[in-house]
Amino acid sequence: MKQILKISLSVLCLTVSAFQGVEGQKSGSLRMIEQVDFSHVKIQDAFWSPRLEKHITATLPVCIDQIENKTGRIKNFENAAKGEGKHSGIFFDDSDVYKALEGISYSLINHPDARLEAKADEWIDKFASAQRPDGYINTYYTLTGLDKRWTNMDKHEMYCAGHMMEAGVAYYKATGKRKLLDVCIRMADYMMTVFGPGKRNWVPGHEEIELALVKLYGVTQQEKYLNFANWLLEERGHGYGSMGTEGKWNPAYYQDEVPVRRLSSISGHAVRAMYLFCGMSDVAALKNDTGYIGALNRLWDDVVLRNMYITGGIGSSVHNEGFTEDYDLPNKEAYCETCASVGMVFWNQRMHEFTGDSKYVDVLERSMYNGALAGISLSGDRFFYVNPLESDGDHHRQAWYGCACCPSQISRFLPSIGSYIYGTSEKALWVNLYIGNTTEIPMGTRTVKIEQETEYPWNGRVKLTLSSPMTKEIRMRIPGWCKTYTLLVNGKRMKAATEKGYAVLQRSWKAGDVVTLNMEMPVEMVSADPRVKQDVGKRAVQRGPLVYCMEEADNKVDFDKLMVSKKTTFKTIFDASLLNGVEKVQAVNGNETINFIPYYAWDNREAGKMKVWVDYVP
Ligand SMILES: [Zn+2]
Numbered sequence: 001m002k003q004i005l006k007i008s009l010s011v012l013c014l015t016v017s018a019f020q021g022v023e024g025q026k027s028g029s030l031r032m033i034e035q036v037d038f039s040h041v042k043i044q045d046a047f048w049s050p051r052l053e054k055h056i057t058a059t060l061p062v063c064i065d066q067i068e069n070k071t072g073r074i075k076n077f078e079n080a081a082k083g084e085g086k087h088s089g090i091f092f093d094d095s096d097v098y099k100a101l102e103g104i105s106y107s108l109i110n111h112p113d114a115r116l117e118a119k120a121d122e123w124i125d126k127f128a129s130a131q132r133p134d135g136y137i138n139t140y141y142t143l144t145g146l147d148k149r150w151t152n153m154d155k156h157e158m159y160c161a162g163h164m165m166e167a168g169v170a171y172y173k174a175t176g177k178r179k180l181l182d183v184c185i186r187m188a189d190y191m192m193t194v195f196g197p198g199k200r201n202w203v204p205g206h207e208e209i210e211l212a213l214v215k216l217y218g219v220t221q222q223e224k225y226l227n228f229a230n231w232l233l234e235e236r237g238h239g240y241g242s243m244g245t246e247g248k249w250n251p252a253y254y255q256d257e258v259p260v261r262r263l264s265s266i267s268g269h270a271v272r273a274m275y276l277f278c279g280m281s282d283v284a285a286l287k288n289d290t291g292y293i294g295a296l297n298r299l300w301d302d303v304v305l306r307n308m309y310i311t312g313g314i315g316s317s318v319h320n321e322g323f324t325e326d327y328d329l330p331n332k333e334a335y336c337e338t339c340a341s342v343g344m345v346f347w348n349q350r351m352h353e354f355t356g357d358s359k360y361v362d363v364l365e366r367s368m369y370n371g372a373l374a375g376i377s378l379s380g381d382r383f384f385y386v387n388p389l390e391s392d393g394d395h396h397r398q399a400w401y402g403c404a405c406c407p408s409q410i411s412r413f414l415p416s417i418g419s420y421i422y423g424t425s426e427k428a429l430w431v432n433l434y435i436g437n438t439t440e441i442p443m444g445t446r447t448v449k450i451e452q453e454t455e456y457p458w459n460g461r462v463k464l465t466l467s468s469p470m471t472k473e474i475r476m477r478i479p480g481w482c483k484t485y486t487l488l489v490n491g492k493r494m495k496a497a498t499e500k501g502y503a504v505l506q507r508s509w510k511a512g513d514v515v516t517l518n519m520e521m522p523v524e525m526v527s528a529d530p531r532v533k534q535d536v537g538k539r540a541v542q543r544g545p546l547v548y549c550m551e552e553a554d555n556k557v558d559f560d561k562l563m564v565s566k567k568t569t570f571k572t573i574f575d576a577s578l579l580n581g582v583e584k585v586q587a588v589n590g591n592e593t594i595n596f597i598p599y600y601a602w603d604n605r606e607a608g609k610m611k612v613w614v615d616y617v618p
Contacts, residue, residue: 030293031285033353033425036441038418039109039173045436046455048417050580051373054380055414056107062381063100063411064119066400073097074126076139081129087143089402092156092206094139096408097123098163101180103411105170110415120171124180127164131183135190137164150194152244154205154254158232161187162212166412169215181219188216192228203241204232205254207272210279214286230283233276233292236260253320261291264298266307269322270315270335271405273299274343281350293354300351302326304363308344310526310540310612311374311547311599312367313387315340327531331390331613338375338384338406341367342413349420352432356425358501361432362480364420369457369545373600376410378580383407384603389612393552396603421452428475430502434462434517443472457544458574458583460485460519470509475502476517481524481544488516519544523570523585528613538613539564541585543572547599548585552608554595559609562594565617579604 043049067073072088073096079085104120107113131137132146138157141149149157161184168184171177195202204210213229216222235241237259241251251257253268255276266273277296284292306326308314313336315322316329321337344367352360375384382397385406400407421437423430429441429448434456441448449467456462460482464474478485478501487494487503490513496503505515521544528535541548541564552559564587571586578584578597585596594614602610 029285030288030290031353033356033423033430035349035353035419036422036424036439038106038416040441041418041421041437041439042110043418043435043437046581047457048435051376051380052110052414054378055103055411056111056113058380059376059407059411059414060100060104060107060116062399063096063103063408066404066407067097067100070400071404074123076143077123077126077130080139080142081126083142085143087140091140092160093404094160095156095163096404098160098167099405099408099412101167102163102170103408103413103415105167105174106412106415108174110418117175120175121177121179124171124177124183128179128183131186135186137161137183137187150200150202152205153203153241154245154248156204156206158191158202158204158209159206161191162208162210165209165212165216169212169219170412172219184216185220188213188225188228192224196228196231201235201238201240202232203235203243203254203256205241205245205272206269207255207276207279211275211282214279214282217286226283226286229279230287233260233280233283236276237262249320253322261289261295263295264302266299266302266323269320270340271321271337271343273322274314274340274347277347278343278350281347281354285350285354296351300360308363309334309336309371309389310366310528310542311336311341311370311387311389312344312363313337313341313371313389314344318386327529327533329528329532330534331611332388332392334386334388334390336371336387336389338372338387339409341371341375341387342409345372345413345420353423356428356430356475356500356502358432358477359480361420361477362501365433365479365545366547368417368420370547370599372410372413374602375406376414378601378604383410389549389599391603391610393608393610396607422450424472428473428504429470430475430477431464432477434460443470457546460517460521460544462517462519464515464517466509466511466513466515468511472509473504473506474509474515475499475504476515477502479519479545481542482519482521484520486518488514488518490514491516523572525564525568525616527616535613537616537618539616540612540614541570541587541596543583543585547612548596549599549602549610549612550594550596550614551602551605551610553605554584554597562592563589563615563617564594565589 073093076087165184168180172181210229210232213225217226236256241254241256255268255273280292307323309329315335317324318335345364348360348364374387377397383406384397385401421433421435434454436454438451448470451465454462487496496505523543525539526542527539569588572583574583579601582598587594
């Protein structure tokens with residue numbers, strides 16, 4: 001079946017809580033939906049379970065080996081504790097250790113493992129020993145001169161502290177052990193003796209601390225951390241942010257050109273922007289700051305409608321690891337850092353919690369299944385930093401990077417994907433993503449048990465079984481790509497009203513009730529906004545949430561001459577022996593066939609050319 005989907009948005013016509021969310025939110029919050037934390041969700045899914053297993057058997061061991069043996073990241077903490085020896089690596093390398101520890105913590109929640117926990121304890125002892133008596137912790141400045149600390153806003157001291165806080169909160173939730181949490185509290189308290197109202201001004205060059213302080217507030221309920229996060233956000237845009245940087249970048253690179261509540265267009269470094277928007281969302285939710293929400297709405301339109309790739313990747317330029325001009329989306333030269341796609345998941349989750357609008361989950365899903373998932377090999381031990389949409393066959397995943405933000409980012413993202421499936425609000429249970437799982441969702445004094453079965457993303461059939469009664473309505477997301485679907489309750493067709501992309505099912509639910517959603521998932525040819533000059537005269541192939549690409553391995557003859565047209569027809573075939581099992585798409589032009597595979601799976605075989613946007617015969 002063939003459809004042409006006209007895209008009027010960016011590249012596309014697109015059509016909480018724990019992990020990234022905040023516990024302990026007050027009633028009357030602007031946040032209407034609370035994410036169901038992954039600790040309540042057991043994933044049993046043909047698509048995701050093998051990835052999660054690889055995370056344990058391959059990804060975490062690679063991270064640990066690189067951090068301990070192949071690079072000097074742990075040695076830096078040992079040296080800092082002794083106050084002797086040299087710092088090796090990049091000045092923000094501590095952050096990778098913290099992010100890997102966050103990934104270990106989430107893995108321990110899903111699969112307790114005494115040896116892995118002992119490894120985490122060993123690292124945490126080293127972090128604690130490297131903390132200065134005043135609370136400061138940063139191996140780079142401890143080993144290169146503490147007199148120079150806080151003299152350069154772009155040396156990532158608060159960025160590293162923020163990642164430590166995320167790890168400290170995660171490990172405390174995983175194990176109940178608070179040694180690292182106490183290290184984090186001492187660092188936060190120390191920073192607040194130096195910076196804050198009536199003290200020194202400060203603009204962190206790489207955002208992250210803001211969202212982390214809100215997490216610290218979540219577990220400690222100490223409002224001073226939330227207030228400090230808010231103060232740091234308000235510091236931006238007043239000219240305080242150039243310290244020590246010698247004008248290397250303009251303020252827009254750091255999202256520091258205007259006060260954050262006046263931001264209306266995206267600029268600068270993509271990952272920094274994502275973390276900033278997450279921090280703004282978190283503070284807005286807890287402080288009921290509608291000014292932040294207004295800015296975030298404007299920024300979302302600018303990112304998604306004018307600056308996002310079809311893969312959900314963002315940041316087109318290697319030069320600033322970020323944004324250039326609207327609609328400038330080169331394919332071969334695309335930057336699309338893996339961390340930025342994961343950042344899109346984090347931010348869109350938060351936007352959804354304010355609104356219950358499925359357009360945010362559409363983007364979340366697009367970034368998750370395409371831009372972010374491409375960042376890791378099927379074997380789980382090789383990583384992309386840059387995710388182009390076209391390649392001459394010379395771009396490959398690597399075992400690690402000098403700047404290793406992306407491998408450590410993937411290591412903390414994968415084990416926590418269960419957090420994006422469900423949400424709860426006063427009236428509703430929200431089913432946002434279709435991933436097989438069983439979950440026990442706390443609702444007031446009771447727990448509601450749910451089982452979800454599906455072969456998504458290979459087909460659009462979803463079965464939801466309730467094992468306990470529930471009075472809340474169920475809101476099933478109808479993804480933006482889905483044009484035709486049916487809904488059944490206990491085998492009977494239901495006509496449900498839709499609201500903001502959700503089918504609303506209201507009834508008094510009994511144990512054993514079954515909701516079935518059948519979404520048609522045709523192959524679609526997608527055209528870009530005509531203002532994206534790099535995609536003029538081209539089409540991309542998409543099916544359900546997956547963007548497809550053609551790889552030379554499946555199209556050895558005349559790769560550069562292959563084209564699609566109005567007359568092209570599509571077939572799909574599930575091939576269990578291909579790339580760990582994928583639904584491949586075949587485009588048929590007369591007696592010529594073009595083979596497409598999901599974009600996330602490219603570069604897992606012999607080197608060869610790849611492209612997402614294919615020439616189109618008008
Ligand atoms: Zn990265």
